[in-house]
Amino acid sequence: MTPPGRIALVFDMDNTLxxxxxxxxxxxxxxxxxxxxxxxxxxxxxxLLLRTLADLVACGAAHDRARGxxxxxxxxxxxxAHELEGVKDAAALDGAPEVLRELGARGYRLAILTNNxxxxxLDAIRAAGLAGRxxxxxxxxxxxxxxxxxxxxxxxxxxxxDVERVYVIGDxxxxxAAAAASGxxxxxxxxxxxxxxxxxxxxxxxxxxxxxxxxxxxxx
Numbered sequence: 001m002t003p004p005g006r007i008a009l010v011f012d013m014d015n016t017l018x019x020x021x022x023x024x025x026x027x028x029x030x031x032x033x034x035x036x037x038x039x040x041x042x043x044x045x046x047x048l049l050l051r052t053l054a055d056l057v058a059c060g061a062a063h064d065r066a067r068g069x070x071x072x073x074x075x076x077x078x079x080x081a082h083e084l085e086g087v088k089d090a091a092a093l094d095g096a097p098e099v100l101r102e103l104g105a106r107g108y109r110l111a112i113l114t115n116n117x118x119x120x121x122l123d124a125i126r127a128a129g130l131a132g133r134x135x136x137x138x139x140x141x142x143x144x145x146x147x148x149x150x151x152x153x154x155x156x157x158x159x160x161x162d163v164e165r166v167y168v169i170g171d172x173x174x175x176x177a178a179a180a181a182s183g184x185x186x187x188x189x190x191x192x193x194x195x196x197x198x199x200x201x202x203x204x205x206x207x208x209x210x211x212x213x214x215x216x217x218x219x220x
Contacts, residue, residue: 002219004107008163009213010156011134012170013114013121014087016189017096017210018128022086022116025049030078031056038069052174053079053115054146083116087124094210100133102214109163110134111156113178115146135160148174150181157182167204167218176201187213 014020032048035041035056040063041048048056057079060071104110111134114121118139125131136159143151157166168179169187173196179186180201188196188203189210196203205216 002165004219005109006162006164007218008109008111008157008160008166009103009218010111010113010153010166010168010184011100012168012172012175012189013112013116013124015093015171016169016175017093017100017112017130018087018090018124019093020086020090020124021088022082024053027053027079027082028056030082031060031075034071034074034078035059035063038063038071039067040069040071052146052148054149080117080120083120084123087116087120087127090124090127092128092130096210097129097133099210099213100130104133108218109160111136111138111160113138113147113152113156113168115140115152115174117141148177148181150178150183153178153182153184165218169207169213173199173201176203187216 011017014022028049032045040059057075060075063069064071100110116139118141121137121139125137136156138152138155140146143155145151153166153168157163166184167187168175168184169189171189171191176186176188176196185204188206190208193203193206207213
């Protein structure tokens with residue numbers, strides 16, 4: 001059995017701990033319009049809408065390097081404007097502050113990992129009553145490559161220190177992919193297994209309410 005003090009629980013933020021209203025489809029449409037206007041891509045919109053935001057940023061960065069354009073600052077401006085608007089007055093899901101408080105009281109090591117910028121993330125965490133519930137918050141500027149890469153999970157573990165087992169809890173396939181890339185177990189929240197498997201993600205467990213975490217045998 002692994003004791004709670006050697007177990008890291010890395011939580012996604014948007015739509016896992018808080019009810020985010022970030023319009024990710026709207027962000028993608030804005031970025032696609034910018035990329036196409038500058039000739040960075042000629043892929044069809046329906047294909048580009050399936051890309052992660054990190055993929056679209058990388059496309060713009062590649063065009064900047066090849067053509068000497070300066071799209072990336074505008075890309076981040078668009079993303080950050082949507083983020084700040086989407087997390088205004090963010091509300092916690094499923095009693096997240098109380099669930100994290102109980103997990104912390106049991107000795108689990110807690111982190112929050114988000115692809116959002118730090119300013120938007122901290123605003124959302126404060127608004128949702130989650131400030132101080134996790135030991136560390138890993139935001140976009142803290143890693144080189146965003147989820148679905150595993151870099152954020154690895155950084156969370158580095159900050160938490162001496163842990164033996166890691167779980168990622170999230171609502172999206174990119175959380176599951178980040179878990180797999182870093183060797184962590186994935187607990188899927190409010191996401192059908194079939195949908196995740198279409199993306200090659202196989203969760204360790206699925207839950208529909210955060211309080212279900214309190215009943216899982218995470219040390220086994």
